[in-house]
Amino acid sequence: DTAVSQTPKYLVTQMGNDKSIKCEQNLGHDTMYWYKQDSKKFLKIMFSYNNKELIINETVPNRFSPKSPDKAHLNLHINSLELGDSAVYFCASSSSRGTRTYEQYFGPGTRLTVT
Amino acid sequence: GNSVTQMEGPVTLSEEAFLTINCTYTATGYPSLFWYVQYPGEGLQLLLKATKADDKGSNKGFEATYRKETTSFHLEKGSVQVSDSAVYFCALVSGGYNKLIFGAGTRLAVHP
Numbered sequence: 191d192t193a194v195s196q197t198p199k200y201l202v203t204q205m206g207n208d209k210s211i212k213c214e215q216n217l218g219h220d221t222m223y224w225y226k227q228d229s230k231k232f233l234k235i236m237f238s239y240n241n242k243e244l245i246i247n248e249t250v251p252n253r254f255s256p257k258s259p260d261k262a263h264l265n266l267h268i269n270s271l272e273l274g275d276s277a278v279y280f281c282a283s284s285s286s287r288g289t290r291t292y293e294q295y296f297g298p299g300t301r302l303t304v305t
Numbered sequence: 306g307n308s309v310t311q312m313e314g315p316v317t318l319s320e321e322a323f324l325t326i327n328c329t330y331t332a333t334g335y336p337s338l339f340w341y342v343q344y345p346g347e348g349l350q351l352l353l354k355a356t357k358a359d360d361k362g363s364n365k366g367f368e369a370t371y372r373k374e375t376t377s378f379h380l381e382k383g384s385v386q387v388s389d390s391a392v393y394f395c396a397l398v399s400g401g402y403n404k405l406i407f408g409a410g411t412r413l414a415v416h417p
Contacts, residue, residue: 194348221403223405225405230409231343231392231409231410231412232407232409232410233349233394233407233410234407235404235405235406238402238403238404240402245402246402246404280348280349282349284403286403292398292403293351293354294351294403294405295351296341296348296349296350297348298347298348299347299348
């Protein structure tokens with residue numbers, strides 16, 4: 191009954207490779223997010239989708255491409271991986287219905303290590 | 306722009322000590338304020354929130370009051386436990402699209 195799940199949990203790969211991280215939520219939410227947490231624990235939003243439409247696109251290299259096949263899934267594809275991409279990537283989801291403040295529920299994270 | 310500033314850690318306390326983690330913010334409009342907690346090796350969990358001035362959020366013995374006059378949202382707990390050891394993040398949402406802006410996080414270590 192996991193609310194927000196991510197796969198894989200760990201990803202070790204070499205520079206220059208292309209990799210994807212998948213996220214799924216079973217909360218019935220219509221908005222999903224990707225956050226990056228660096229080695230100093232600093233968290234920053236990367237992207238957000240609402241009803242499969244991209245609504246937040248922060249200053250992120252275009253090697254990163256999110257894709258939302260449906261409201262329950264948000265994937266992150268990274269091309270030509272670089273050492274600086276090593277981080278923990280968190281997926282989150284929320285509902286845009288109801289109250290003004292939309293709590294975000296986070297997945298367990300994917301630790302990406304680029305060697 | 307919007308930003309959140311937290312006290313630097315680590316904060317090291319003995320069990321049953323009083324905890325305060327300071328958080329101040331800069332935001333346009335009327336932000337909603339949050340505290341998230343990240344236990345070792347896990348994702349973030351919402352600890353508490355406040356959506357308007359003078360609101361007090363509380364959960365699991367933790368409290369924080371939304372102070373508009375001082376633009377602060379300090380986290381407090383009267384008696385910490387070893388199980389409270391984690392990284393605590395203060396965050397805000399302001400404006401549209403529900404974009405969370407996080408502080409740098411404060412690591413709390415509680416010793417028996």
